Amino acid sequence: MKKASVVFLLVLLILGSCKKDKSSSAPVSKGVYISNEGNFTFGNGEVSFYDPATQQVSNNLFKGVNGYSLGDVAQSVYIKDSIGFIVVNNSQKIEMVRIPSFQKIRTISIPNSSPRYVLAVNDSIIYVTELYKGKVYVINYQTGNVVKTIDQMASWTEHMVQVGNYVVVEERNADAHPSATSTLATINVSTNTFAQRYTYAGTNINGIVKDNLNRIWLAVASDSANIRPGLTCLNGDMSVAKTITFPYGHNPSNLCINGSGDRLYFFDSDIESISVDDTVALAAPFAANGGRNLYGMGVDPVTGDVYASDALDYVQASRIYRYDKNGVLIGSFIAGVISGNFAFSH
Amino acid sequence: MKGMLTYLLVCLSSALFAGTGKDTVMLNEVVKVERASTDVQAFESPFTDLKYKQGERLSDALGEYSSVYVKNYGSGGLASLAIRGTSATQSEIQWNGVKLNSPSLGQVDLSLFLLGAQDELQLVRTGYKGTIGGTLNMANNLIRDSGFSIGGTVRVASFNTYEVAADAQYANQRFSGTTKFGYLSSENDFLYRNSFQEGSPYVRQTNAAVHQLSFLQQFGAKINERNDVTFFLWLTDAQRQLPPVMSQLSGKESQDDNSMRAMANWNGRFKKLKLKFSSAWLYDWMRYKDPNAFIDDIAITQALRNTFSFSYLLPFNLAINSEVNYDHEIANINAYSSVKSRDIVGLKAYADYYLLNKIRFHGGFREDLVDKKLSAFAPELAVNYATKLSGGNGISTGLIASRNFRFPTLNDMYWTPGGNPNLKEEKSWNGEIQAKYSYQKMINVSLSNFYIYVDNWIQWIPQGAIWMPVNFRRVFSRGAEASFHVTNAEEGYPNRFIVHFNASYTYTKTTNLDAASQFDQSKGMQLIYVPYHNAVLGLQLQYRKFYLRSTNSFTGPVFTSTDNTQMLNGYFITNLEAGKDFSFKHTEVGFSFRVNNLGNTQYQVVAQRPMPGRNFEGTLRFKFFS
Numbered sequence: 014m015k016k017a018s019v020v021f022l023l024v025l026l027i028l029g030s031c032k033k034d035k036s037s038s039a040p041v042s043k044g045v046y047i048s049n050e051g052n053f054t055f056g057n058g059e060v061s062f063y064d065p066a067t068q069q070v071s072n073n074l075f076k077g078v079n080g081y082s083l084g085d086v087a088q089s090v091y092i093k094d095s096i097g098f099i100v101v102n103n104s105q106k107i108e109m110v111r112i113p114s115f116q117k118i119r120t121i122s123i124p125n126s127s128p129r130y131v132l133a134v135n136d137s138i139i140y141v142t143e144l145y146k147g148k149v150y151v152i153n154y155q156t157g158n159v160v161k162t163i164d165q166m167a168s169w170t171e172h173m174v175q176v177g178n179y180v181v182v183e184e185r186n187a188d189a190h191p192s193a194t195s196t197l198a199t200i201n202v203s204t205n206t207f208a209q210r211y212t213y214a215g216t217n218i219n220g221i222v223k224d225n226l227n228r229i230w231l232a233v234a235s236d237s238a239n240i241r242p243g244l245t246c247l248n249g250d251m252s253v254a255k256t257i258t259f260p261y262g263h264n265p266s267n268l269c270i271n272g273s274g275d276r277l278y279f280f281d282s283d284i285e286s287i288s289v290d291d292t293v294a295l296a297a298p299f300a301a302n303g304g305r306n307l308y309g310m311g312v313d314p315v316t317g318d319v320y321a322s323d324a325l326d327y328v329q330a331s332r333i334y335r336y337d338k339n340g341v342l343i344g345s346f347i348a349g350v351i352s353g354n355f356a357f358s359h
Numbered sequence: 360m361k362g363m364l365t366y367l368l369v370c371l372s373s374a375l376f377a378g379t380g381k382d383t384v385m386l387n388e389v390v391k392v393e394r395a396s397t398d399v400q401a402f403e404s405p406f407t408d409l410k411y412k413q414g415e416r417l418s419d420a421l422g423e424y425s426s427v428y429v430k431n432y433g434s435g436g437l438a439s440l441a442i443r444g445t446s447a448t449q450s451e452i453q454w455n456g457v458k459l460n461s462p463s464l465g466q467v468d469l470s471l472f473l474l475g476a477q478d479e480l481q482l483v484r485t486g487y488k489g490t491i492g493g494t495l496n497m498a499n500n501l502i503r504d505s506g507f508s509i510g511g512t513v514r515v516a517s518f519n520t521y522e523v524a525a526d527a528q529y530a531n532q533r534f535s536g537t538t539k540f541g542y543l544s545s546e547n548d549f550l551y552r553n554s555f556q557e558g559s560p561y562v563r564q565t566n567a568a569v570h571q572l573s574f575l576q577q578f579g580a581k582i583n584e585r586n587d588v589t590f591f592l593w594l595t596d597a598q599r600q601l602p603p604v605m606s607q608l609s610g611k612e613s614q615d616d617n618s619m620r621a622m623a624n625w626n627g628r629f630k631k632l633k634l635k636f637s638s639a640w641l642y643d644w645m646r647y648k649d650p651n652a653f654i655d656d657i658a659i660t661q662a663l664r665n666t667f668s669f670s671y672l673l674p675f676n677l678a679i680n681s682e683v684n685y686d687h688e689i690a691n692i693n694a695y696s697s698v699k700s701r702d703i704v705g706l707k708a709y710a711d712y713y714l715l716n717k718i719r720f721h722g723g724f725r726e727d728l729v730d731k732k733l734s735a736f737a738p739e740l741a742v743n744y745a746t747k748l749s750g751g752n753g754i755s756t757g758l759i760a761s762r763n764f765r766f767p768t769l770n771d772m773y774w775t776p777g778g779n780p781n782l783k784e785e786k787s788w789n790g791e792i793q794a795k796y797s798y799q800k801m802i803n804v805s806l807s808n809f810y811i812y813v814d815n816w817i818q819w820i821p822q823g824a825i826w827m828p829v830n831f832r833r834v835f836s837r838g839a840e841a842s843f844h845v846t847n848a849e850e851g852y853p854n855r856f857i858v859h860f861n862a863s864y865t866y867t868k869t870t871n872l873d874a875a876s877q878f879d880q881s882k883g884m885q886l887i888y889v890p891y892h893n894a895v896l897g898l899q900l901q902y903r904k905f906y907l908r909s910t911n912s913f914t915g916p917v918f919t920s921t922d923n924t925q926m927l928n929g930y931f932i933t934n935l936e937a938g939k940d941f942s943f944k945h946t947e948v949g950f951s952f953r954v955n956n957l958g959n960t961q962y963q964v965v966a967q968r969p970m971p972g973r974n975f976e977g978t979l980r981f982k983f984f985s
Contacts, residue, residue, distance in 0.1 A: 056555060056606050056967040057925055082555045084606035085967065104555070104606040117557075124608045125651050145652050304876045306821060325879050327821060328887065329922035332878050350920060 043113070045313070045320060046074075046356045048090040048099060049349025052328060058087030058101055060115075061348040063333070065318065070346045072330075075099065075108065078115040083108065089354040093133040096154070097356070100128050100141070107131065107141065109154060112358050121157045123150060132173040132180060134202045140180060142170035149173075149182060151205045165207035166198055174223045176249065178202050181229055183221045184210075195233070197221070197251070211251045214240045220268030224289045225275050228254060232268040232279055235261075244268075244277065244287070257292060267307075271338070272314030280307050284321055286340070299340045305332075311355025318343065322352035410980065411938075411951070413475035413512040414522035414541055416571075417497075420474055423910050423934065425482065426840070426865040426893040427493070429469065433968035435547055435569040435599060438469040442484050442493035443809055444836035444869030444889045449765055449785070450492030455499055455591070455622060457639040462660045462688035462701075465768035471597050471616055472497065473541035473573040475512070475524040484840070486789035486811060488707060489725035489737045491763045499577055499591065502528055502535035508984035516976035519546035533581050541573035547602070551969035552961045555606035564969065566610050567602040571595070585629060591622040604967035611651060617644040631672040638665045659691040660769075676713040681706070688769070695773045703766075704728045709739070719743045721759075729766045735786045737762040751799035756792075763787045767817055767828065777819070777827035785830075787813040803844045811836040820875075834886065836869035848901075859899040866891060871921070880922035888965070890915040890929070904940040909933060919966055930962035938978070949980040 044064040049072075051057035060074045060083065075083040084104030091098045092112055099108045105126045109118040127144035134140060138160070141150040149163045149170055167184035174181050180200045195218045199208040215233035222230050229247040242265060243258035259265065259281065269278045270289075278286045283298030284307065299319070308324035308331065317338030322331045331352035335343045412420050418438030422429040430447065431438040439447035448465035451458050454477070459467050477497040484493040507529045514522040526539040547567035552559050572595065579589040595618045603610030622639040641662040648655045663686065670680035686703040709723030721741040727734040738761070745755035767782040793807040815830035822829075842863035847855075869889045874882035885891070892915030899908040915929040938951025952975070959973040 052919075054604050054967055055919055056604060057919065079557070081557050081559065082606065084555055085604055101606070103604070105608045122608055125611070127651070305878075306876075323876075323878065324821075326875060326881060326921055329880050329920050330924055350925070 043358045045311070046090045046092065046097065046112075046358065047309075047311075047320075047322075047333065047348050047352050048087040048354040048356075049331065050086050050088060050102075050351040050353045052350060053086055053103060055350075056082060056085045057350055058083050058085055058104075059349045060087060060090060060099060061352070062115075063320075063335075063346060063348075065313070065316070065335070068344060068346070070348065072347075072349055074115055075110070079110075079117045088128070089130045090356040091131040091133070092356045092358055093139075098131045098133075098139065098154070100131055102127055102129060102144070107152075109157075119157045121152060121154065121159075123152075123159060126150070129170070130172055132175065134175060134180060138205070140173060140182075140200065142173060142182065144169055149200065161205060163200060163205065163207050165210075167196055167210075170198075171218075172221050174221055174229065175202070176223060176227055176229065179208060181221060181251075183218050183231075186217050197229075197231075199251070209251075213245060213253070215242065215245075216240070219264070219266035220279065222268050222270040222277065223274070224270060224277075225273060226289070228289070230268060230270070230277060230289070232265040234264050234266065244279075246289070255292065257287070267310045269310050269312045269319075271312050271317050276317075276338075278310060278312055278319055280310065280321075284310070284319070284336075284340075286319075300334070300336055300342070305334075308351060309353035309355065311357065313357050315357070315359050320355050322348065324351050324353075327351055409474060409478065409480070410510075410512075411978075413980075414514055414524035414543060415474050416470050416543070417472040417474055417480075418469035421469065421495075423912060423932075424895065424897075426863045426895050426912075427482070427484065428867075428890055428893055428914065429964070430888055431470075431964040431968075431970070433564075433567075433602060433965070434549070434971050435470055435545065435567065436601065436968060439466050440469060440493075440495060441889065443486075443811060443838060443865075444834075444867045444886065445486075445492035445811065445813070448768065449490070449787075449813075451490050451494045453494060453496040454593070454620065454639075455624070455637070456496060456666070457622060457637065457641075457664050458662075458686075459620075459641065461643060461768075462662055463658060463690045463692055463769045465765075465770070468616070471571070471595055471618070473522075473524065473543055473571060473595075475526065475541050476539050476573050476575045476593060476595075484807075485759060485791055485809075486763050486787060487739055487759065487761050489705075489727070489734075489763050491765050491785065491787040491789070491811070491813060499537070499575070499589075501579055501587070501589065502530045502537065505531050506985045508982060510980070510982035512978060512980045514976055514978040516545075517974035518549050518971070520544070520976070530579075535577075535579040537575070537577040539573070539575040539577075541571070543569065543571040545569050549969075549971040549974065551605075551972060553605050553969075555967075564602050566600045566612070569597070569599045571597045571599075586625070586627050588626075589622075589624045591620070591624075593620040593622075594618065605963075605969060606967060610649075612647070612649045614648075615644075615646045618642065633670045635668045636666070637668075639663070656693050658693070661689045663687045676716075678711045678713075679709070680711075681708040683707075690769045690773075692770075692773075694775050695769075695778075696775055699769050699773045701730045701769070703730075717744060717746050719745075727764075727766070729784075732766075732784075734766070734784055735762060735764045737764055753797040754795070756794040759789075759791050759793075761789045763789055771817055771828045776825045777822075779828050782817060782828060783815050783830050785813055785815045785817055787811055800849075801846060803842075805840075805842045807840045809836075809838055809840070831875075832871055832873040834869060835872055836867065836889075838865065838867040838869075840865045854903050857899075857901040859901070860897065862894070862896045864892070864894040867893070884921060884923045885918055887919055887921060888917050890917045892929070904942070905937075906939070907935075907937045909935050914964070927963055927966055930960050931958070932960055932962075933957040945984055947980075947982040947984075949978075951978045952976075953978070 047061040049059045062071045062074050084101035086102040088100045088102040095112050097110045097112045107121040129142040132140045137153050137155045139152050139154050147166045147168050151160045153160050169185035171183040171185050182198045184196045194212050195215045197211045201208045216236045217234045218231050219234050220232040231245040233245050235242040241258040242263045245256045246254040248254045263281050265279045265281045267280045275289050283302045284300040286299035305323035309322040311320045319336040321334050324331050330347045333348050334345045428441045442450050452467040478500040479498040481496040509527045511525040521544045523542045528537045550561045550563050553562045574594045576592045581587045597616045599614050601612035619642040625636045627634040643660045645658045666684040668682040672678050684705045689700040691698045705727040707725045712720045723739050725737040741759035743757035747753050765785045772778050772780045790810040795805045797803045813834045816832050816834050817828050818831040819826045819828045844861035846859045848857045869886045871881050894913045896911040911933045913931045916926045919925045934955050935957050936953040940949040955974050962970050
């Protein structure tokens with residue numbers, strides 16, 4: 014009887030001390046960094062690294078190298094030279110790491126914020142977009158200090174591209190019943206000040222990229238019966254160069270562009286691709302959906318390989334599909350929970 | 360007996376010195392377990408009764424005394440009950456038999472209830488009478504003795520925590536009344552080890568203050584020998600700051616909950632016929648604010664619940680009972696396109712036949728009509744055998760099988776965007792085998808083995824850019840429960856050295872049976888936040904009016920991803936309490952000192968929601984009676 018009780022307690026002790034951590038070593042080669050958002054408030058945001066040469070993947074990279082949990086909702090990853098920026102949205106911070114060791118350089122904390130994406134505009138300044146507060150943070154990443162905030166933005170700022178001396182900021186409609194117009198804002202990089210706002214048709218802009226002619230491309234969603242969704246191409250002066258419209262009910266998103274800036278990729282149920290010279294779209298998909306829950310996409314600027322994530326039920330590890338530039342599936346691998354954003358190191 | 364005592368001491372010392380502990384107890388009278396349909400009780404503990412826990416939150420007491428799983432979002436935060444792997448929406452929380460589950464959310468936040476407002480807690484783990492999970496009923500007892508009493512509890516604890524509970528009871532031959540009051544205030548600013556910061560330093564929880572009030576007024580009138588009526592008014596108010604999750608730098612979220620509940624009951628007893636009519640109005644107001652996200656939302660729900668029931672004892676030991684109910688639910692929530700309401704009409708009918716006073720056959724059904732949609736036909740069958748053996752031993756065993764269902768909540772149907780008015784109700788098949796043995800009130804052993812198959816499980820999943828609820832999958836839950844209690848307490852010998860020991864354990868395996876796509880790894884995996892193992896161990900040593908008790912609870916690891924690749928560690932919590940009671944002619948006084956989480960275990964029940972480490976409390980109780 015006594016022996017049984019002690020065994021019982023020992024079993025409970027062993028069960029109670031179970032650990033879950035799966036550490037990973039730092040990558041030593043060039044490749045693909047993938048931010049895995051994790052679930053809101055679960056604190057399971059992480060970063061994966063994939064080596065295209067060996068097809069090896071390292072998950073839980075940040076904790077594996079730095080010894081502590083990354084945080085809540087790893088929204089995006091961005092690489093500037095040999096520095097990686099991981100935006101941890103619900104932890105109100107940006108972790109700066111060295112590439113490729115992934116060792117932490119510093120933590121940039123932004124209290125009471127909800128940061129989304131990073132764009133480096135020179136060797137000391139990054140811009141960071143924000144979910145709630147209609148602003149863009151201007152941060153000196155050499156010191157980790159927020160230099161200023163640009164407060165004239167709409168309620169939700171998202172992706173950014175730099176064109177000359179201006180940064181174009183995608184502004185999202187946060188309203189559940191948005192209006193039929195969407196906006197972009199521009200920031201003067203020299204002065205770090207708001208420059209101008211531009212209005213376009215469509216209930217939301219779901220991604221912006223810059224092509225090889227310095228034109229801006231927008232993925233335009235529409236809930237309105239009067240406005241068709243599609244892609245809008247803007248000239249350097251922000252005027253509309255051309256629009257490629259889709260049938261009603263389509264919803265282009267996750268707009269990406271290849272390294273040479275001449276081919277666009279986006280989700281619209283399937284993975285789609287068009288040339289920047291095209292005027293019509295949606296012939297045959299680049300890659301069929303195949304019953305997947307497509308969530309994030311990235312295009313390798315050197316090889317042209319396309320990486321797309323299947324978030325499955327959002328509560329398990331995502332599967333990443335890798336295609337060559339012709340849409341031929343090269344392979345797939347498992348990353349973390351809700352893989353959403355890709356950055357490439359070459 | 361000496362061997363048994365050694366065993367108990369080994370268990371206690373192991374628990375005390377294990378440091379980061381493990382086990383559990385299922386003590387209670389705090390959590391009394393109602394006789395389920397099979398007449399086999401779950402677990403009952405001798406230790407304490409509710410008077411020792413007055414002023415505390417229901418969620419905390421359940422977690423300490425019961426091996427059911429309470430999903431707790433941090434101290435004072437949202438806490439919900441999950442029984443046998445089912446979801447919080449699949450169990451019913453009742454007040455005097457009236458369902459409290461929110462029409463919009465489908466569940467109840469157990470943190471909002473301060474113990475003391477009710478006299479008894481009844482926990483049925485068995486899915487029955489149409490409920491897929493279990494049932495927790497908070498009951499107010501009728502006052503039957505004339506006289507007057509007044510009592511109170513004052514508790515001072517770590518983190519600037521103050522709890523006050525007071526009650527007054529008054530009754531004569533015909534009328535009775537009870538007034539109960541509860542107050543809880545806490546800064547809740549405990550230190551915890553933060554694994555989201557480099558070096559895992561200890562940090563102090565912020566934005567976590569809680570203020571809660573509870574008031575209950577009860578009136579009873581005995582009209583004559585056959586008829587009595589009771590009226591209740593129960594008000595609760597909670598103002599809670601919601602602390603930031605562990606990886607957040609700061610937060611300003613808050614939530615206010617106000618509830619008003621009124622109930623009127625009539626009971627009639629006419630020879631072999633018993634009638635009861637109950638009408639309750641439940642009003643819940645909730646405001647959630649997050650200044651960082653510019654959210655300031657108010658949600659109001661109301662429910663009018665009416666029940667008429669009768670039971671009749673026929674010849675040849677055949678009893679029938681039936682219940683008709685009509686509910687009207689209303690929800691006024693910003694995320695709906697308009698105010699939504701629905702009507703529910705239900706019928707329950709059961710019969711019991713007793714053979715030789717040892718075997719009971721039970722059968723019946725439930726059928727609901729929800730907004731003109733007929734529910735699944737929900738039959739229920741049980742057989743139970745109980746007998747007393749020679750020498751004061753008793754044994755009972757039983758089988759129960761039932762069909763149960765749950766209709767979608769108003770949020771499931773009307774939330775914008777995503778609400779799905781075409782959802783079907785969840786349906787389950789429940790089965791259970793139970794056995795119990797007792798020896799002269801000294802030893803009680805109980806075992807059960809359960810199976811629950813749920814179809815049309817409602818789950819919110821992404822449909823393109825929008826999340827919406829669908830009848831997504833099938834879930835199979837099975838497991839076993841065991842409890843054991845031994846004591847040397849005997850009536851007529853209150854001054855001897857008395858030992859109580861009890862233990863209970865629940866094993867739950869709850870798996871998803873369906874894959875959504877080819878690479879979905881969740882098929883066959885344990886559902887998230889369902890621990891395989893829950894256990895409680897309890898020991899009380901008592902000499903005259905002095906007592907020393909240790910309660911220990913173990914919750915096994917839980918998965919936080921559906922492919923079971925991520926998990927939260929399990930935890931073992933030990934509490935130690937010493938106290939003494941005094942009895943005088945018209946007065947009872949007691950005081951106690953208690954250490955919670957003796958091993959200073961750093962743990963989370965829900966990811967990123969830290970729980971307090973070692974903390975202390977002192978309690979003073981008194982009662983004056985005529």
